[in-house]
Amino acid sequence: MSMFDGKKILLGVSASVSIYKSCELIRQLRKEGFEVKVALTKEAQSFISPLLFESLSSNKVYTDVLEENSYMGVSHIELAKWADVIAIVPATAHIIAKLAHGFADCPVSLATLASDKPKIIAPAMNSKMYENIATQDNIALLKKRGFVFVEPMVGELACNSVGVGHIAEVEDIKEAIESLFFEKSLVGKTIITTASSTQEEIDPVRYISNHSSGKMGFAIAQMAFNMGANSILISGPSNLKAPYGVNRINVKSALEMLKAIENQIRLCSKNDIYLIMAAAVSDFKPKQPSAQKIKRQSKDMLILELEQNPDISKSIKEKYPHIKLIGFAAETNDLIGNATIKIEKKGLEFIVLNDVSRKDIGFDSPNNEVTIIFKDGKTKNLPLMSKKEVAYNILKHL
Numbered sequence: 220m221s222m223f224d225g226k227k228i229l230l231g232v233s234a235s236v237s238i239y240k241s242c243e244l245i246r247q248l249r250k251e252g253f254e255v256k257v258a259l260t261k262e263a264q265s266f267i268s269p270l271l272f273e274s275l276s277s278n279k280v281y282t283d284v285l286e287e288n289s290y291m292g293v294s295h296i297e298l299a300k301w302a303d304v305i306a307i308v309p310a311t312a313h314i315i316a317k318l319a320h321g322f323a324d325c326p327v328s329l330a331t332l333a334s335d336k337p338k339i340i341a342p343a344m345n346s347k348m349y350e351n352i353a354t355q356d357n358i359a360l361l362k363k364r365g366f367v368f369v370e371p372m373v374g375e376l377a378c379n380s381v382g383v384g385h386i387a388e389v390e391d392i393k394e395a396i397e398s399l400f401f402e403k404s405l406v407g408k409t410i411i412t413t414a415s416s417t418q419e420e421i422d423p424v425r426y427i428s429n430h431s432s433g434k435m436g437f438a439i440a441q442m443a444f445n446m447g448a449n450s451i452l453i454s455g456p457s458n459l460k461a462p463y464g465v466n467r468i469n470v471k472s473a474l475e476m477l478k479a480i481e482n483q484i485r486l487c488s489k490n491d492i493y494l495i496m497a498a499a500v501s502d503f504k505p506k507q508p509s510a511q512k513i514k515r516q517s518k519d520m521l522i523l524e525l526e527q528n529p530d531i532s533k534s535i536k537e538k539y540p541h542i543k544l545i546g547f548a549a550e551t552n553d554l555i556g557n558a559t560i561k562i563e564k565k566g567l568e569f570i571v572l573n574d575v576s577r578k579d580i581g582f583d584s585p586n587n588e589v590t591i592i593f594k595d596g597k598t599k600n601l602p603l604m605s606k607k608e609v610a611y612n613i614l615k616h617l
């Protein structure tokens with residue numbers, strides 16, 4: 220059971236060379252639980268046959284404004300009513316112009332005009348076409364009317380040139396669509412989330428670290444954006460993709476993480492800043508990292524002297540008492556006892572408790588089962604669910 224089960228997306232597809240991205244988008248949306256129906260412009264049908272979209276969406280495809288009754292007996296009005304969100308991916312300069320000026324001469328423009336639901340557009344075109352004042356004015360007009368744009372990137376374009384107009388990544392388009400399904404209850408709040416592990420240098424090629432994948436912190440940062448916050452992610456080394464809409468700052472060591480948090484706090488206005496410490500920060504670091512690679516020595520053992528890293532939550536709370544702190548406790552024994560001590564010692568609002576001794580949840584798993592312990596001693600158990608859902612349930616308490 221996913222949080223998007225049964226939510227309905229009408230995907231409008233127009234005739235861009237990036238059209239193949241819409242096929243991958245359908246696959247990703249359906250994996251998240253969405254139901255997808257597709258409307259194609261006439262020209263889009265010259266690029267890819269409706270049959271492929273029919274097969275990917277497991278739904279009949281809307282291809283002709285004059286043959287509405289063949290669309291499972293449903294008119295464009297009903298199709299527009301059916302959708303919770305209309306997503307136009309990829310969007311050509313031509314379809315953007317038509318939507319801005321109220322045209323209704325193809326399945327995509329007709330269904331969009333007939334809908335009062337949230338609409339999202341992922342433009343894809345040559346940079347000259349994108350930067351053309353006509354296109355920019357059309358985009359500005361649609362934005363003013365509430366259309367959400369997933370901005371194109373600077374990248375390689377089909378015409379063998381490099382410039383702005385390259386369609387956004389499919390994962391980002393999916394995240395942007397998902398974000399439309401959340402109430403913006405965190406508007407006005409800045410949420411700084413730390414994620415992943417830290418690396419503490421032993422020498423230029425070796426370090427001390429831990430198994431944290433960063434998935435939980437990344438999911439929180441993404442959800443904070445979805446719920447309307449100014450979301451900042453300060454991450455230790457991780458291969459995970461930067462979440463959509465989130466300002467990601469990369470760090471390596473615990474000391475770098477502390478500095479990055481302080482920089483962000485100084486940049487923010489005073490009010491409503493939350494720090495969510497989902498990173499697994501190394502408690503210890505080598506006291507004197509070697510400037511040169513340590514060579515295998517004649518003796519059998521290498522003794523490393525470790526010293527404590529600063530306690531990031533505690534240091535931040537002491538220096539910036541207005542910051543509201545949420546902690547994570549990755550415990551393997553006496554879970555509740557250890558977590559409760561941390562709430563008091565670090566001045567936390569609440570703590571999210573993970574049992575990292577379990578293999579099916581925690582560190583690298585896509586799922587998690589946590590208990591939230593509040594400072595008044597109340598607890599809330601969240602059953603096994605995706606890290607995305609855990610993130611939502613945590614952020615609901617801010």
Ligand SMILES: Cc1cc2nc3c(=O)[nH]c(=O)nc-3n(C[C@H](O)[C@H](O)[C@H](O)COP(=O)(O)O)c2cc1C
Binds near residue numbers: 312313
């Ligand atoms: C191979 C090819 C690729 C094209 N790629 C794009 C594109 O990426 N973006 C765009 O705005 N137009 C592109 N065009 C032009 C559109 O297909 C043309 O403007 C068409 O009328 C758009 O129709 P539609 O918006 O109704 O789908 C391309 C044309 C061809 C032949």
